[in-house]
Each structure stands twice: as C-alpha cells, then as structure tokens.
Amino acid sequence: MYTNIIKAKKIDQGISSLYLVKSIDQIDSDIFSSDERTFIENEFKTNKKTTFSFNRFTHWDYIEIVKSKENHFHFLESLRVLADSYAGIFNGAKLSSAGIHSEFLSADESLAFAEGLALGNYQFNKYKTTEKEKFNTLQSILLKNELLKNAQIDELNNLTEATLTARTLVNEPVNYLNAPQLAKEIEMMAKDAGAKVEVFGKSKIEALKMGGLLAVNKGSIDPPTFTIVQWKPENAVNQKPIIFVGKGVVYDTGGLNIKTGDFMNNMKSDMGGAAAVAGSLFAIAKAKLPLYVIGLVPATDNRLNNNAYVTGDVIKMFNGMTVEVLNTDAEGRMILADALAYAQKYEPELVIDLATLTGAAARAIGKYGIVAMGSKNEDFLSDLKMSGEQTGERLVEFPFWEEYEEQLKSDIADMTNLGGAEGGAITAGKFLEKFTKYPYIHLDIAGPALVEKRFNYRGVGGTGVGVRLLFDFAKKQIAKH
Ligand code: BES
Ligand code: MN
Numbered sequence: 001m002y003t004n005i006i007k008a009k010k011i012d013q014g015i016s017s018l019y020l021v022k023s024i025d026q027i028d029s030d031i032f033s034s035d036e037r038t039f040i041e042n043e044f045k046t047n048k049k050t051t052f053s054f055n056r057f058t059h060w061d062y063i064e065i066v067k068s069k070e071n072h073f074h075f076l077e078s079l080r081v082l083a084d085s086y087a088g089i090f091n092g093a094k095l096s097s098a099g100i101h102s103e104f105l106s107a108d109e110s111l112a113f114a115e116g117l118a119l120g121n122y123q124f125n126k127y128k129t130t131e132k133e134k135f136n137t138l139q140s141i142l143l144k145n146e147l148l149k150n151a152q153i154d155e156l157n158n159l160t161e162a163t164l165t166a167r168t169l170v171n172e173p174v175n176y177l178n179a180p181q182l183a184k185e186i187e188m189m190a191k192d193a194g195a196k197v198e199v200f201g202k203s204k205i206e207a208l209k210m211g212g213l214l215a216v217n218k219g220s221i222d223p224p225t226f227t228i229v230q231w232k233p234e235n236a237v238n239q240k241p242i243i244f245v246g247k248g249v250v251y252d253t254g255g256l257n258i259k260t261g262d263f264m265n266n267m268k269s270d271m272g273g274a275a276a277v278a279g280s281l282f283a284i285a286k287a288k289l290p291l292y293v294i295g296l297v298p299a300t301d302n303r304l305n306n307n308a309y310v311t312g313d314v315i316k317m318f319n320g321m322t323v324e325v326l327n328t329d330a331e332g333r334m335i336l337a338d339a340l341a342y343a344q345k346y347e348p349e350l351v352i353d354l355a356t357l358t359g360a361a362a363r364a365i366g367k368y369g370i371v372a373m374g375s376k377n378e379d380f381l382s383d384l385k386m387s388g389e390q391t392g393e394r395l396v397e398f399p400f401w402e403e404y405e406e407q408l409k410s411d412i413a414d415m416t417n418l419g420g421a422e423g424g425a426i427t428a429g430k431f432l433e434k435f436t437k438y439p440y441i442h443l444d445i446a447g448p449a450l451v452e453k454r455f456n457y458r459g460v461g462g463t464g465v466g467v468r469l470l471f472d473f474a475k476k477q478i479a480k481h
C-alpha cells in the first residue's frame with residue numbers, strides 16, 4: 001500500500017533511474033553519452049540547471065546534480081524536499097518503480113532521499129471514486145548505495161509506514177473516526193507491531209473519575225476512550241518508562257463556545273497528537289527498540305448538545321484538582337490533564353505530550369515547526385531539539401516562566417481552563433504542567449499537524465508530524481542509558 005523501499009545491489013538498465021551526483025564528473029559515462037554530458041555541463045554552468053531527464057523510450061534516465069549545504073541537517077532536509085519533487089516526476093511518467101543511484105551520497109543522505117520520496121508519494125484516496133487516473137503509480141523504490149544496511153532499510157520502511165498511517169488517521173473525517181474507532185485503529189497498529197494495548201471505555205473512565213475527559217465528552221453521543229499502548233521489551237535499557245501522551249479530540253466544534261466563521265474547518269485534525277503517539281509507538285515496536293515506552297491517548301469529540309459542559313462548570317479532575325471552565329473550546333487541556341495525571345502511576349522517567357492545543361502556537365510559528373516547553377527535564381529537551389533538526393520536525397522553545405500561571409487563577413476553583421490575551425500557547429502549557437510531577441515536555445503541534453496546501457514531502461492534509469521526531473528521540477535515548 002505504501003511505497004516500498006528496496007535495497008538494490010544492482011539496478012537493471014531497463015528500469016527508469018535517477019542518478020544522484022554531487023559533481024559533473026560523477027556522471028556515469030556508460031549511461032550518458034559524451035554529447036549528453038556536454039549538454040548537462042553547459043546547462044549546469046550557464047543556466048544553473050540541476051535536473052535532467054532523458055527519454056530512452058523503454059524507460060527514463062534522470063540526473064540530479066545535488067547541491068550540498070553547510071549544515072548537514074539542512075542538507076538532509078533539502079534531500080527530502082528534492083525527493084518529493086521526484087515523486088511528482090516519477091508519477092508524471094506513470095512509473096511503478098524507480099531506481100535511485102545514490103552511491104555518491106552517504107548512508108544517511110541516501111535514506112533521507114528515499115524517505116522524502118516515500119513520504120511525498122502518499123495520497124489519501126480512500127474516498128475517491130472518480131479521477132482514479134490521478135492516483136500515484138509509484139509503488140517501489142530501488143535504492144542503491146553499498147553503505148546501506150538491510151536493517152536501515154527495514155527501519156525506514158517501518159517509519160514511513162508509521163508516519164503515513166498517522167497521516168491517514170488525521171485525514172479520516174469524524175463520521176468515520178470517532179473516539180471508539182480511533183481506539184480501534186490504535187489497537188490494530190499496536191498489535192501489528194507487537195506492542196501491548198488496552199482500551200478503557202466509558203464505564204472504566206467513569207470509575208477512574210477522569211472528570212476532564214468526561215466533561216468534554218458530555219456533549220457527545222459517542223463514548224470517550226482512553227487507550228494505553230505499552231512497549232516493554234525484555235532488553236529495555238530503562239526501568240522507568242518514557243511516556244508519550246497524545247491529544248485525541250477527534251473533532252473540535254468548540255462546544256458551546258462554538259467555533260465561528262471558518263475556524264472549525266479541519267478540526268478533524270485535532271487528534272494529530274494521538275496520531276503521532278500511535279505512529280511513533282508503532283515504529284518503536286516494529287524496530288524492537290530496547291526502550292520501555294508507553295503511549296496514552298485520551299479521546300473524544302468536543303461537541304454541543306443539550307447536556308454539553310458549559311462555562312462556569314467546575315470539574316473535578318482525575319487527580320482531584322478542580323477546574324473552573326471558562327471556555328469550552330479549551331477542551332484539549334481538560335482531557336490531557338487527566339492523561340498526564342494518570343501517567344504518574346508509572347513513575348515515568350519523562351513524559352512528552354503532543355497536542356494541537358492552541359491557535360496561538362499556530363499563529364506564532366505556523367506550519368514550520370513545533371512549539372515546545374519543558375520543565376524538570378534536564379537534558380531531554382535539548383535531545384529532542386536535536387532530533388527535531390535531524391528529522392526536519394524542528395522545535396522552538398517558548399518561555400515557561402511561572403508568571404504565566406497567574407492567568408489561570410480562579411476565584412472558586414483551583415484554576416480556570418483559560419488564560420488571558422497574552423501567551424495563549426504558554427498558559428495552555430502551564431495548565432498542563434500543573435498535572436505533572438515528573439520531567440515533562442509539552443509540544444504544541446497546532447501549526448504543523450495539518451497543512452491546507454501541499455507542503456513538499458509533508459503532503460497535503462495530515463502530515464504525521466511527531467512520528468519521526470519521537471522515533472529518532474527514542475532511538476537516541478537508548479545510548480544515553
Ligand atoms: N484545537 C484547538 C486549537 C487549534 C486551533 C488547533 C487551530 C489547530 C488549529 C483548541 O482546542 C482550541 O480551540 N484552542 C483555543 C483555546 C482558547 C479557547 C483558549 C484557541 O486556540 O483558540
Ligand atoms: Mn478547542
């Protein structure tokens with residue numbers, strides 16, 4: 001279903017192939033005639049052209065003269081973006097497979113290119129009954145580079161599958177993907193990957209007194225779910241788990257503080273954090289990383305009916321603290337707070353939550369990065385930032401000063417669920433922090449979780465942001481223990 005990346009020792013000449021070179025003299029003289037090479041050289045030198053295609057009638061040969069970048073991470077990202085443009089070229093030529101000669105690249109450069117190609121080749125076609133001729137034809141990539149190990153290719157295939165599955169979850173509308181269905185999908189992913197999974201239904205959530213999740217769910221006819229994915233291999237290097245928590249609001253109408261104008265558009269993506277958590281656990285378990293990791297996903301839609309929670313309601317949360325609801329559209333923090341408090345029972349080494357939490361975060365930096373805040377987390381945030389650079393899922397750290405907390409004071413409860421006009425992403429983070437007693441990082445992915453127009457290999461619609469970030473982070477944590 002997803003693009004299959006295959007390690008190739010040799011790519012037959014009859015297969016359409018791209019030759020990635022870093023300089024003109026690396027162009028293969030067995031494949032490209034001296035006239036062709038002279039042409040390429042002239043076009044490159046005089047017109048700065050770097051992309052060439054040659055119609056061999058039975059197949060195509062492509063040349064790309066790759067431009068290095070001083071910053072290695074930026075170079076990897078440019079390779080992913082470049083590869084995405086080749087997804088367009090290959091599909092335009094109706095190819096079902098393409099060879100990639102990447103012998104002149106390092107292993108990680110080759111992998112970045114293949115990654116960009118596989119991710120860029122994704123389409124969400126489930127609901128298309130017409131225009132099938134526009135579906136992508138590319139199914140497999142033959143990747144040639146002696147430096148590549150089979151394990152690296154397997155890992156990349158798993159990681160792209162995880163990312164694209166997360167995208168699909170985001171792209172699914174709520175009339176298919178309600179909270180019970182989200183739980184089912186996560187369960188299937190976890191089982192496929194060999195991880196343990198448990199789903200709490202409404203009665204269990206009631207018994208646990210998860211007041212935040214239940215309050216948001218009051219306006220819904222679908223029950224809430226709380227999904228726990230556990231990857232605890234025998235050879236885990238850590239005793240205390242690293243926990244990822246994902247916001248699973250399968251649709252956010254705002255509730256009684258209903259979203260007006262077009263602000264409700266795309267609110268099916270409000271479970272982007274849940275998708276990232278499900279995807280990263282899938283990839284971690286598939287790769288059998290020797291790391292104890294848990295994923296927690298509280299899920300519900302945020303709707304309004306005659307029983308919906310209202311402003312002024314005081315909610316007793318899972319940990320016993322009380323919250324005065326001042327805005328029903330600040331629902332993400334209500335459900336996440338319960339999950340964060342629940343995480344305590346595992347005595348985690350670190351908890352990271354991912355959430356499409358605030359429009360403020362999206363307005364501040366847009367789709368270009370993730371807004372991050374953290375406390376008590378020693379080196380973890382800098383490790384995570386490094387993974388952000390490595391994967392192109394970059395982090396920007398916002399202040400997390402205690403002064404922001406003043407905005408959450410309530411006259412009648414322990415806190416309100418609404419900050420003031422300033423620093424909306426931060427006050428949301430500060431609200432969540434109140435429910436944590438462990439090293440903690442909050443990631444607001446409201447900007448990058450879904451893009452309305454095609455954005456290079458991230459595609460259009462759900463991007464699956466967070467999956468590759470968390471996987472890279474998990475991988476690097478192994479060596480730190
Ligand atoms: N899900 C939204 C945040 C959001 C906005 C995500 C735009 C993606 C794109 C969240 O639940 C929300 O409604 N936040 C409010 C908070 C406010 C009421 C304090 C917001 O950002 O306006
Ligand atoms: Mn909301």
Ligand code: ZN
Pocket residue numbers: 249252270329331332356357
């Ligand atoms: Zn929301």
